[in-house]
Amino acid sequence: MKKDLLIAGWCILLSTWGATGQVTLQHLLTENLVNPLGINVAAPRFSWQLTAAQRNVQQAAWEIKLTAGKTAVWNSGKVNSAQSVQVPYAGNPLQPATKYSWQVRVWDTAGKVTPWSAPATFQTALSSPADWKAQWIIPGFTEESDRPAVLYRKTFTLPKKIRTATAYITAHGLYEAQINGQRVGDAYLTPGWTSYNKRLQYQVYDVTSLLVTGANAMGVTVGNGWYRGYLAWGGNKNSYGSDAGLLVQIAITFTDGSTQNLITDGTWKSSTGPIRYDEIYHGETVDTRAEKSGWTNAGFNDTDWSQTQTSDFSKDVLVTTYNEPVKKHETFKPIKVLTTPNGKTVLDFGQNLVGWVMVKAKGNSGDSIVIKHAEVLDKYGNFYTENLRVAKATATYILDGKEERTLEPHFSWFGFRYIQVEGYPGEINPDNFTAVALYSDMQPTGTFTCSQPLLNQLQHNIQWGQRGNFLDVPTDCPQRDERLGWTGDAQAFSRTASFNFGVNNFFAKWLHDVTADQRADGAVPHVIPNVLGPNSSASTGWADVCTIAPWNMYLAYGDKRILEEQYSSMKAWVGYMQAQSKNDLWQTGFHFGDWLFYRPFDDNDGKAAVTDKYLIAQCFYAHSTQLLINAAKQLGKTEDVTTYGELLQKVKAAFVNEYLTPNGRLVSPTQTAYVLALQFDMLPEALRAQAAARLVQNIKDYRNHLTTGFLGTPYLCHVLSRFGYTDMAYTLLLQETYPSWLYPVKMGATTIWERWDGQKPDSTFQTPGMNSFNHYAYGAIGDWMYRVIAGLDTYEDGPGYKHIKIQPHPGGGLTNAAATLQTYYGTVSSGWSTNGNELTVDVEVPANTTAAIYLPASPESTITESGIALSAQKDLQVATSDDQYVMVKAGSGKYHFVISGAH
Structure with missing residues (x-):
């Protein structure tokens, strides 16, 4: 009855809109992207925006027409529907490697129809391994121990005028491609990081403008990257293979309709060039004396290059690119040039960022410029790199003595605010140094501002933490020897992330790897892609990313497909917890728990912040089960709704029996325990208000400070507001002393820290073994700022x-x-x-x-x-x-x- 009244109210409201004013259409998207290349879904989804000056504009119907060239492919006819986001294609099967154009018009509730929108386009990808005519190639020479980047080259002739040319490229490692001396695309660190042995992305480029009638040349540089470089710890490398393979296919159509393919095969040549060393953690060495000038042009003499070898690497794992690639974004000039107390030359860019520094230099042949990277200076003002652990994070450039040039890395990047410069020829001129931010090309979407400058800086830090760590995968830290896709961090921050940037495709791609690396028993690894081994799995609050992130993306974007694609993964994880439980209580296995919570070492009153890890596990067991039920409802899986609804009641009853006293006190009297129990509705309704009061008293006992870690922090202020304590939530948010969100801000932070006290009040540092100054997890408070403060x-x-x-x-x-x-x-x-x-x-x-x-x-x-x-x-x-x-x-x-x- 109540629902019917609400619907009637909306109908009355919307019927008041008059027939005046013009509705127009804009911002057409295909699969959430603008004019994408390489779509490989059977039914691409179309979205558009209505704009109008008047109020209460509502769509009543839509019509889409789709063409391939001048050929009509699909006309939907008028469809009575208010849906304008992710409307699926419903025509005959689309052809692979084909460009399509579509337009839309809509009718409003007054019956007026808009003009047809401007056209939007998309191009389909190769549909199957059989579409690949190219062969994998590897170098035809024995690689050196330092594994310099490999150069691949091919000259070819195009006899006619070119109409279109599309390149499909991937590699085992990271690649950069050029045609006739011009870079292919503006993406970096391609093909990105996936679970390569199961899913290897390829990129699609329109290279029509790069080709000419007559002689052409293509050159591709392949570095080590995630595929065969050092990853994680203990000297681990070659995680997916030891080769530097390349796969290229260019489909060329001439103006007369005839076609030609350029493919990688045994006729390509291979060599090495100026990139003598490249590793993600350690940096890059570029010796400009080893450059082969003009090697990507047709006239280059490659007679002393080695023939390549072909290989039978699988093409079954090839997938098109789902998400936005890594690109260059903001640039920064040094705000200070410092001479440190120990005599080093240091440049301060004013912002902790992820990327690299472009350097202009001219010197003698053999001059070596060494650039080291750091996030902070120590309390004495010296360059501090101990928290990078074994990561060398160094860019080295050896000059050839010729003209001034701009130098930058290609296959390594750094997390830094400061650089230490050694060996620069001549006087340091700040104009010759430019820091460039690199991150996935997510569109900025959200803003938050208020009258409190410290909160505005906190929002700045949240967004820059996301920029630096959303580099193709959601990494835990971008500077040290780690940079892994930790699942716990990603689930904690996923909803905040969806406000600040458009991360629908970013998470959709990464969640495919969650599924790919999920164990057969349903356990989800600690990091995705998983390079820690199958036993590093199933920690509560980490593995739950497979239920939490899909649901948060659904709430943020209304994207039901992400639920469809991840549902089996969600179900498998709940099944794993169910299998590990006895009498519906999960009390087994390794768990990180409330990671990096505040530890009050002088606490002797029994209220320490240590939260029972199995209490936490039971809470997330219930939460993931609830999210599985939510997804099942949206997908019409009624049997699962019933089955898991019954399981949820048992899980909550087991929690009450094990962890709650009859008077409503939890066995772990911590903020995180009460937060999770209240956030996930683990307590009988009659006991919730007193539990919230206990939470508030705990906060007061710690002089209005939080004690939560990675798992409790995202929900702390939400729980306080839900139970009528928004004033206390504000008190926590605005707390300026440690531990708090604003303490790092007061200490000069420009990103979110890994620890509440990464730098202590006396300017000394937390343990260098784990102390990142760019680590987004605690930035999850942003979600409360946007949804509660601004509303x-x-x-x-x-x-x-x-x-x-x-x-x-x-x-x-x-x-x-x-x-x-x-x-x-x-x-x-x-x-x-x-x-x-x-x-x-x-x-x-x-x-x-x-x-x-x-x-x-x-x-x-x-x-x-x-x-x-x-x-x-x-x-x-x-x-x-x-x-x-x-x-x-x-x-x-x-x-x-x-x-x-x-x-």
Whole structure:
């Protein structure tokens, strides 16, 4: 009954939209990408945005037409549907390696039809291993022990004028390609990192403009990368193989319709060049004296190069690229040139970032420039690299004595704010050094600002932690000898990540590797791709990434396919926990627990922060089971809903029997224990309020400080707000002394730290064995800032911000806060500001969505919208009110609320 009334209310609201104004369409996406190349799904999904100046714009129907060249392929006809995001193709099977163009038009609720949109395009990938005519090739020479990067080269002739040319490239290692002296594409660190023995990505490029009629040449450099370089610890290398293989296929169509393929085969040549050494952890050595000038041009003499060998490496593992590649982004100039107390020359770029430094230099032949990288200076101002462990993180450039040139790495990158420069010829000029940020080409989507500068810096640090660590996989740290895809960190941060950047495809790709590396018994490894071995698996809160991340992506983007594709993985993990349990209680196996929680060494009152790891495991067992039920509901798997619903009740009952006293006290009296028990509804409803009170008392006992680690921290403030303690959540957020979110900010941090006290108040450091200054996990507080402070949220019945919840929570002494988010529907925003007893709330709702706006007001408050009394505003419907909020329903548009007498 209540649901029917809500639907009727929305219908009344939306019917008020008049027939004036023009709706237009923009931002067409295929598989969440703009004009992508290399789509390999049977039914690509199309998305578009409606824009209009008027309010309450809603789509009633759509029509898509799709062509290949001038040939009509599919016309959907008019489809009565409000869906404008991820609409699946429903025509005849698409052909491989074919370019398609599509347009859309829509009808609004008043029956008006838009013009056809501007065309969008996509190109399908190779559909099967049989489509690959190319052969894998490997060098035709014996590699040196340091394994310099391998150069591959081929000259070829194109006899006619070229219409189109598409290149398909992958490698065992990292590659950079050139055709006729010009770089192919603007991606770096390709083909990216996947579980190579099961899934190896290839990239697709339009290279039409790089080719010419007549003589051509292609050159590809292959470095070690993740495939055969050092990974993890103990001198581990060659994780996937020891070769530097290359696979290239270029499909060329001439203007007369005839075709020609350029493929890798035994006719290619191989050699080495200036990149004498490259390792992800240790850096790169470039000897410019060893350059082979013009080697990617047709006229180069390669008679002394070795013939390549062909190999039968599998093509069955080849997959097209799902996510945005790594690209260059922001650049930084040094803000200071320092001479440290021990006499070293150090440049400070002002921002801890991930990437490398481009160096302009000219010197004598044999001059060697050595650049070392560090995140911090020690308390004396000296260059500090001990926390990099065995990673050398060094770029070395040997000059050839010729003209000035700009030098940079190719297959290694660094996490740094500072560089130490040795051997630079001449005086250091800051203009000759440029730091470049490298990360996956995620589109920025979210912003958060407020009146508290420290919180604004915290938001900056959260976003830069994500930039630095979302480098094809979600890494735990980008600077030391690790840089692995730790699953616990990723699940903790996944929802925050989805606000700041568009990570739908990023996580979809990585979750395919979660499934690929998941053990047959359902256990999920600690790191993905898994290079630690099959026994490094099944830690609670880490393995649960396979349920948590898909559900968070579904909420953020409304992407049901991610649930479909990950459902078997989700189910297998719950099955693993079920198999490990006795009487529905999971108390076996290794667990990291509440990693890096605050340890109060002087604590003797029984309230120490150590949380029982099996208590945590039982909480996440229940949580993953609940998320599996949620996914089953969305996918129509009714039997699983029933089966796992029954299991969930047993898991929670076992928790109560084992870990809860009759009076409602948990056996681990810690913040994390209470947070997880409350967040995941582990306690009987009648005992939840007292448990929340115990949590608050614990916080007070620690002088209003948190003690949580990686697993408790993401939910701490959410639980406090849920149970009416938003003021305490603000107190924790705004706490400036250790341990707190703002302590690193006060210490000058520009990214999120791995530890609450990575640098101590006396400027000494935590143990160097594990002390990253760029580690996003604790940045998960961002989710509370966006969803609670600014109040920007989404409902499960309309995920992806189709149905929006806007409920700001003024407090904490802030005078204003605002968040904006670029969704698939357009911009949604929520901002508030205070002036005495007057509160202003500004909201933007994108077209083809609806919002429930909760205004912080009492029934006695006076509320206006755009200067009109709320009760007289025809564009809005007042739905409910209580002592805290007045809820109004709104369609699309911009709204300006002023609340007088706000509490």
